[in-house]
Amino acid sequence: MKKTAKYVVIAIILLVAAFVYYYITIPAFNIHSVGTWWFVIGAVIVVGVILSVRKMIREGGGIEYVIKNKTLDISLNISTKICLGLLAVLLVTLGIGALLSSPIINAKKYQQLMSVENRDFTKDISEVDYNTIPILDKDSAALLGNRKMGSMVDMVSQFEVSNDYSQINVNNKPVRVTPLVYASPIKWLTNQSKGIPAYIKIDMATQDTECVKLEQGIKYSKAEYLNRNIYRHLRFRYPTYIFTDQIFFEIDEEGTPFWICPVKKFNIGLFGGVTIGNVVICNAVTGECTDYKIDEVPQWVDKVYQAELLMELYDYSGTLKHGYFNSVLGQKDCLQTTNGYNYIALDDDVWVYSGVTSVSGDQSNVGFVLMNQRTMETRFYKVEGATEESAMSSAEGQVQNLGYKATFPLLLNISGEPTYFMALKDGAGLVKMYGMVNIQKYQWVATGNSIKECEKAYSKLLKNNGITSTLEEQSKSISGRITNLIPVNIEGNTHIYFALEGKEEVFDVDLTNTDLLDIVKYQQGDMIKVLYTDDEHPAKVIKLE
Numbered sequence: 001m002k003k004t005a006k007y008v009v010i011a012i013i014l015l016v017a018a019f020v021y022y023y024i025t026i027p028a029f030n031i032h033s034v035g036t037w038w039f040v041i042g043a044v045i046v047v048g049v050i051l052s053v054r055k056m057i058r059e060g061g062g063i064e065y066v067i068k069n070k071t072l073d074i075s076l077n078i079s080t081k082i083c084l085g086l087l088a089v090l091l092v093t094l095g096i097g098a099l100l101s102s103p104i105i106n107a108k109k110y111q112q113l114m115s116v117e118n119r120d121f122t123k124d125i126s127e128v129d130y131n132t133i134p135i136l137d138k139d140s141a142a143l144l145g146n147r148k149m150g151s152m153v154d155m156v157s158q159f160e161v162s163n164d165y166s167q168i169n170v171n172n173k174p175v176r177v178t179p180l181v182y183a184s185p186i187k188w189l190t191n192q193s194k195g196i197p198a199y200i201k202i203d204m205a206t207q208d209t210e211c212v213k214l215e216q217g218i219k220y221s222k223a224e225y226l227n228r229n230i231y232r233h234l235r236f237r238y239p240t241y242i243f244t245d246q247i248f249f250e251i252d253e254e255g256t257p258f259w260i261c262p263v264k265k266f267n268i269g270l271f272g273g274v275t276i277g278n279v280v281i282c283n284a285v286t287g288e289c290t291d292y293k294i295d296e297v298p299q300w301v302d303k304v305y306q307a308e309l310l311m312e313l314y315d316y317s318g319t320l321k322h323g324y325f326n327s328v329l330g331q332k333d334c335l336q337t338t339n340g341y342n343y344i345a346l347d348d349d350v351w352v353y354s355g356v357t358s359v360s361g362d363q364s365n366v367g368f369v370l371m372n373q374r375t376m377e378t379r380f381y382k383v384e385g386a387t388e389e390s391a392m393s394s395a396e397g398q399v400q401n402l403g404y405k406a407t408f409p410l411l412l413n414i415s416g417e418p419t420y421f422m423a424l425k426d427g428a429g430l431v432k433m434y435g436m437v438n439i440q441k442y443q444w445v446a447t448g449n450s451i452k453e454c455e456k457a458y459s460k461l462l463k464n465n466g467i468t469s470t471l472e473e474q475s476k477s478i479s480g481r482i483t484n485l486i487p488v489n490i491e492g493n494t495h496i497y498f499a500l501e502g503k504e505e506v507f508d509v510d511l512t513n514t515d516l517l518d519i520v521k522y523q524q525g526d527m528i529k530v531l532y533t534d535d536e537h538p539a540k541v542i543k544l545e
Contacts, residue, residue: 014046014047014050017046021039021042022039023232025039026232026235027039028235028239028240028241028242028243029239030240030242031270032242032266033242034094037090040090041087041090041094044083044086044087045083045087047083048080048083048084048087051083097269097270098270098271100270101266101272101273102269102272103272103320103324106268106269107320107323107324107327108320108323109267110268110273110316111316111320111321112317113267113273113275113313113316113317114310114313114314114317114376114378115378116314116317116379116380117377117379117380118379118380118381118382119379119380120381121381121383121418122413122416124346124370124379124381125411125412125418126413132172132173132205132345133204133205133410133412133451134167134174134204134205134343135204135205135423135431135434135451136176136207136423136431137342137407138167138176140407140423141165141202141204142163142165143429143430144202144209145161145165145200145202145209146161147209148211149161149180149200149211152198152211155180155197155198155211157183158183158187158190158191159180159181159182159187159191159196159197160180160181160182160183161178161180161181162178162179162180162222162223162249163178164177164178164179164248164249165177165178165202166178166248166249166302166303167204167302167303167343167350168251168302168303168350169302169345169348169350170201170251170253171253172345172348173203173205174203174204174343175201175202175203176201176202177199177200177201177202177250177251177257178199178200178249179196179200179218179221179223179249179257179284180196180197180198180200180218181196181221181222181223182223185225188223188225192224192228194217195216195217195218195219195285196217196218196219196221196223197213197214198211198214199211199212199214199218199251199257200212201251212255214257214285216285217285218257218284218285219284219285219287220233220259220282220283220285221284228287230247230259230282230284231243231247233282233287234261234280234282237280237289238280238291241280242263242264242266243261243263243264243280244261244262244263244264244276244306244309247260247261247262248260248261248304249284250301250303253300256283257283257284257285258281258282258283258284259282259284260279260281260301260304261281261282262276262278262279262304262305262306263276263278263280264276264277265277265278274309275309275313276294276304276305277293277294278291278292278293278294279292279294279297279304280292281297281298281301295375297374299348302349302350302374303350303373303374304375305372305374307341307343307352307371307373310352310371310373310376310378311337311341311354313376314336314337314356314369314378315337318334318336318337319331319335319336319359321334327359331359331360334359335356335357335358335359335366336356336357336358336359337354337355337356337357338354338355338356338357338365338387338388338389339388339389340354340389340408341354341408342354342408342410344370344411346370349372349373349374350372350373351370351371351373352370352371352373353368353369353370353410353411354369355367355368355369355387355388356368356369356380357387363386363387363389364384364385364386365383365384365385365386365387365388365439366382367380367381367382367383367384368380368381368411368418381418383418383439383440385418385438385440385441385442386420386439386442388408388409390442391406391409391420391439391442392406392408392409392422393406394437394442394443394445395420395422395424395435395437395445395447396424398435398447399433399447402426402432403427404424404425404426404433405424405425406423406425406435407423407424409422409437411439412436414436414455414458414462415459415462415467416467417438417439417440417462417467419436419437419438419439419458420435420436420437420438420439420442421434421435421436422434423435432449433447433449434447434449435447435454436455436457441465444458444461446458446460446461452513456515476531476532476533476534477530477531477545478500478529478532479500479527479528479530480500480503480528481500481501481525481527481528482499482500482501482522482523482524482525482526482527482528483498483499484497484498484499485497485522485523485524486498493510493511494512495508495509495510495511496508496509496511496519496520497509497538498522498528500528505532505534505538506537506538506539507532507538507539507540507541508538508539508540508541509541510541515543515544516541516543516544518544519541519544528544529544529545530543530544530545531543531545
């Protein structure tokens with residue numbers, strides 16, 4: 001009876017220890033999870049050690065005798081041998097599974113994980129709209145977020161700003177959003193009943209920073225410690241799902257906060273060929289979860305595929321065309337992404353941009369690639385030119401006396417020319433100037449204290465080299481007497497609408513374009529001549545003549 005009680009106690013201790021380990025590490029119960037394999041291996045080792053120690057204690061006259069004499073009988077009983085055999089089988093299976101899942105054996109399968117479509121730059125990337133350019137990088141956004149938090153006297157002592165800063169599109173505007181987090185475990189203890197009261201929202205084009213307060217606090221986040229920790233909440237709801245290391249904080253069009261939680265799909269062997277198979281969307285306030293197949297994810301979701309994963313998949317596609325060993329030795333036709341990436345808003349989605357260069361490490365790109373973070377759609381554009389690092393050096397050289405450093409560039413279409421656009425920051429991380437560098441002729445560099453000033457200098461540079469604006473080439477000219485002149489506010493920007501006598505068109509003048517400010521001098525009845533494009537309604541005025 002005593003022996004039975006002893007075994008029950010040991011079993012309870014082991015179960016409690018296993019639960020504590022599981023609660024802390026929260027591995028998935030999935031054959032594709034390396035964490036699950038190590039959990040089982042660890043359990044087998046613990047059981048084997050207990051059985052061995054039990055045998056030595058029983059045959060050596062008790063644990064006091066074993067410790068005192070430091071004498072251990074290493075002879076193994078049947079149970080211990082079974083544990084060792086099982087351990088060996090697990091380790092060998094793990095090793096073989098890793099090998100059979102690797103690109104060494106499955107180069108063709110890895111190469112085909114991502115489908116790449118060749119596209120035309122000028123057709124896909126429209127002329128730049130400066131109201132939608134995300135001029136801030138993550139570091140600059142963090143400075144603005146911390147500054148905004150410092151002004152919130154009612155919350156600053158209790159909360160801090162998370163470093164998530166997900167870049168998304170909200171109502172066709174590029175923004176970065178990040179939740180607040182508890183300032184310390186004590187602050188969590190005193191505030192967790194109401195949750196996190198707000199998140200930070202930064203307009204990447206205007207730099208407007210807003211602390212959005214919520215009617216109900218965020219109850220499920222990375223800052224929670226117990227069951228409301230978002231990773232633990234997901235694990236208990238979906239014990240077999242293998243979530244990606246990074247989950248994304250987003251808001252929908254109404255401003256409701258959500259966690260976007262991609263689920264890994266293993267396409268090659270036990271551990272290889274990772275893509276995304278499902279996406280769990282968790283309401284950060286209520287904890288309600290909805291599971292979607294990857295092709296059913298709602299349109300408002302922007303970030304499903306992590307940028308690093310997309311770049312890894314493209315590198316497989318670019319380097320494994322002729323097998324694994326060619327990618328290491330001969331490297332014929334091997335292409336890879338460059339050392340960095342940025343984001344582009346296109347078709348109401350967020351796309352990852354990166355240059356594409358040869359693996360030889362030269363200082364030129366053969367083109368660039370856009371990868372959709374929601375659908376994994378990938379487009380390659382053949383545009384030969386300088387790498388991003390070379391363009392950054394060129395822009396820094398223009399202001400070398402000031403010591404400014406360039407951010408990783410954005411890709412823009414300016415007058416039909418693929419152009420790198422970047423911010424130039426001082427030592428404190430503040431944006432001081434802007435730079436534009438032509439991709440194909442990276443000695444063509446323009447800088448300015450504002451975006452408009454920089455664009456004007458770059459346009460002048462292009463004209464001096466015989467390149468005219470595509471918009472001007474496609475525009476139409478019209479003149480007439482103004483019959484109506486109405487100022488209109490659109491999303492915080494002033495536009496002036498007017499009509500011409502005897503004409504059906506309505507014309508739109510965007511006053512954020514400083515070249516069009518002379519429109520304010522005109523009145524109803526005045527004669528005016530303009531260049532305009534009629535591919536939109538109302539017709540867009542691009543120049544006053």
